[in-house]
Amino acid sequence: MEDGLLSLKWNNHKSTFFHILSEVRGKHTYTDATLACEGKFFPVHKLVMSTCSDYFAEIFEKTPCKNPVVVLKDIKKSDLEALLDYMYIGEVDVRQSELAGLIKAAECLRIKGLAVPDEDPTKAQKKGPSSVPERREDSPPAKRKRRDSGGDRGRIPSPTISRGSSQSSSHPPSASSVPSQAPSQLSSVPESHVPSQSMPPPPSVSQETRHVDSGRGRQDSHLQQSQSQHTSQISSLRPSADTSSLRSPPSGGPESSHPSITSPRSSDQSILPVQMIKVEVDDADNSGAKDSHGDREDGSEMDGDEEETSNDFSEYQSHGGEIEKEEHDQMDSYGADQIPGPSGLQGAPPVLSWGEEGEAGFPHNLFGGDDPAAQQALCDMPESRLACSSQQQVWPNLHSSESHARSGQSQQTFSRSSESQMLPPSYPRVVESSRLQGYSRGQEIAVVEHFKRLFQCPYCEQKMTSKGSLVRHIRSHTGERPYKCNYCTYAALQKSDLDRHTRNRHRDQI
DNA sequence: CAGCAGGGGGCGC
DNA sequence: CGCCCCCTGCTGA
Known part of the structure; x- marks a missing residue:
């Protein structure tokens, strides 16, 4: 610094960041x-x-x-x-x-x-x-350390x-x-x-542990430090909470407290x-x-x-x-x-x-992966996201994803379409798209990725299971209706739809 | 009834 | 293997 090196310090850096973070x-x-x-x-x-x-x-x-x-x-x-x-x-x-x-x-x-x-x-x-x-x-x-220090003894070794x-x-x-x-x-x-x-271990536990540790022979300074910090944090968290209360959960000691733990x-x-x-x-x-x-x-x-x-x-x-x-x-x-x-x-x-x-791939997150719009939506208030999802894309997804899950995925247990449907739209969707293997209903699961390769729609967050499906899906965004009825103004996105329409509406004329 | 998506089959590269 | 077409099924209006 002395060599012409200047240290520019932003005095309010922390507070500014803190403030911005809050905002x-x-x-x-x-x-x-x-x-x-x-x-x-x-x-x-x-x-x-x-x-x-x-x-x-x-x-x-x-x-x-x-x-x-x-x-x-x-x-x-x-x-x-x-x-x-x-x-x-x-x-x-x-x-x-x-x-x-x-x-x-x-x-x-x-x-x-x-x-x-x-x-x-x-x-x-x-x-x-x-x-x-x-x-x-x-x-x-770190946890282990803590645990080990305090908890191991007496505790069932958990593999x-x-x-x-x-x-x-x-x-x-x-x-x-x-x-x-x-x-x-x-x-x-x-x-x-x-x-x-x-x-x-819960804070309380940690505290105990800490004590123990220190008592015994201290372990890493790190550990202690961290623990001490931890403790302090806790206190800050709830100053009023007394240690007993903290401990209460674990009461017996870290391990003992969680019998099932192991x-x-x-x-x-x-x-x-x-x-x-x-x-x-x-x-x-x-x-x-x-x-x-x-x-x-x-x-x-x-x-x-x-x-x-x-x-x-x-x-x-x-x-x-x-x-x-x-x-x-x-x-x-x-x-x-x-x-x-x-x-x-x-x-x-x-x-x-x-x-x-x-693993292979899906990079996209449920909500929108690459789609900027989708992302924005995500970024926006949750409501926005919901709205976005509700745009029909979500639901369809849900549906599709569900079926997808059912079919593609080893359908492990996914047979409950009806149930899944009961689930909250966005929820299930997420889950399903991620393709929960075992989860049929769980839908609450956080799906972070898909297990199967999906094709992201550039117009919405929807992901299709095949390229062809995507192309077809995109028509719904572009308004393209390539299949026009010969007898009326009806035009369909899919040929099968046109056929069905013709069959139903123009039987006589066929 | 229409919209939409998944899956299967056929075909070509 | 990828693409296209068709069938099928679900959902909402």
């Missing part, structure tokens, strides 16, 4: 991803999500989609909203009674500072937002966890290997259990192949969670009331709640075999990913 969030400007939770859409920014969660970082990293929709299952909308506040604002007020649930959700999503040690980026370069892959590894390890950790680091995110979704999640979200092992099944599968990502998060109290869901379901309406920024699907999803449950059921019902990857976990993993075939 951007409020206006949904530049949103490039959407979180779907309990039927609501939460337009978010990948940058923010990735910054605050390694989990999201992984998802986005592995998801080429421009506007991926990540469905968060088993996470309460209220919790998600709180977490979003936490991520965007850096703090959030929560009721003590809600803290446990919130922490669980945070763990499932690996929210830094809440569930994952929040290291100072400047200290740990790895964690730079951009270096997702690394991060991915980092974060899980998953250990595996995940080792693997995550060892194995590349290659899609083929079923990239990891969130290792932690997987483990963490056993269907009916608490986030478990791989997941970082889901043997959890395994790396959590790693997502990338194509579709389904995030299922079960609350620790499964029953509780489910109940809550149930409540919610009833209250899908409730969503509408509460949500602020979220998009409201309530209209579409009168069955939202049910759907979710159904998903669970389905998941369970589906043999693990059917569902590649995590799904195999059956119930356990919060995150499900399918990826097998799909």
Whole structure:
């Protein structure tokens, strides 16, 4: 600097960014991803999500989609909203009674500072937002560390966890290997259990752990640091919450607290192949969670009331709640075999990913992939998106996708067209298009990608299963009606339609 | 009844 | 293998 090097410092840089971030969030400007939770859409920014969660970082990293929709299952909308506040604002007020649930959700999503040690980026370069892959590894390890330190002892060794950790680091995110979704999640979200092992213990746990660690012999300074930070964060999160409350969830100690935690099944599968990502998060109290869901379901309406920024699907999803449950059921019902990857976990993993075939390609996100318009729509308020989707493109998609799923996909279990139809339009659509293998109904799944090659319509977000279909579809946009009736002014987009028309209307004249 | 999309079959490269 | 055509089925008005 002294050599003529000037340091230009923007004093208000942080505050400016913070302010802009708030604005951007409020206006949904530049949103490039959407979180779907309990039927609501939460337009978010990948940058923010990735910054605050390694989990999201992984998802986005592995998801080429421009506007991926990540469905968060088993996470309460209220919790998600709180977490979003936490991520965007850096703090959030929560009721003590809600803290446990919130922490669980945070763990499932690996929210830094809440569930994952929040290291100072400047200290740990790895964690730079951009270096997702690394991060991915980092974060899980961090959890592990914590866990290991505190939780291992006494806890049932969860293969998953250990595996995940080792693997995550060892194995590349290659899609083929079923990239990891969130290792932690997987483990963490056993269907009916608490986030478990791989997941970082709830804050309370972490605290305990921390203490223990320090007591025992400290582990990495990192760990401690992170933990300490973590703790602090928590406190900030809810100052009033006393440690006891925090601990209460895990009460027994990290491990003990989550008896179910050890889901043997959890395994790396959590790693997502990338194509579709389904995030299922079960609350620790499964029953509780489910109940809550149930409540919610009833209250899908409730969503509408509460949500602020979220998009409201309530209209579409009168069955939202049910759907979710159904998903669970389905998941369970589906043999693990059917569902590649995590799904195999059956119930356990919060995150499900399918990826097998799909890897090849689909880059487009559900909503619009490449279509700028579509993207805009996405970027816009959720409502806009809905509107966009409702433009008939969505529905058709739904339909088509559904059938597609049924037919193309091994129809594993997809026989329930009717049911799927019941699902909220946008929801199902998303899911289906992504081609949930095992998911027939689940529709809540976040589909990030398609497993089958699809042809994106340049005029809308719709994707067709064949080029021919696309050409035909495009006619609907261009107004081209090549098949004209010889007896009247009718013109059809498809010859079969003209034939049908002629048959029906001009039988006599034929 | 019309619009629309998926799938299958036939054909040509 | 890709394209085209046709049939089929679903959905909404």
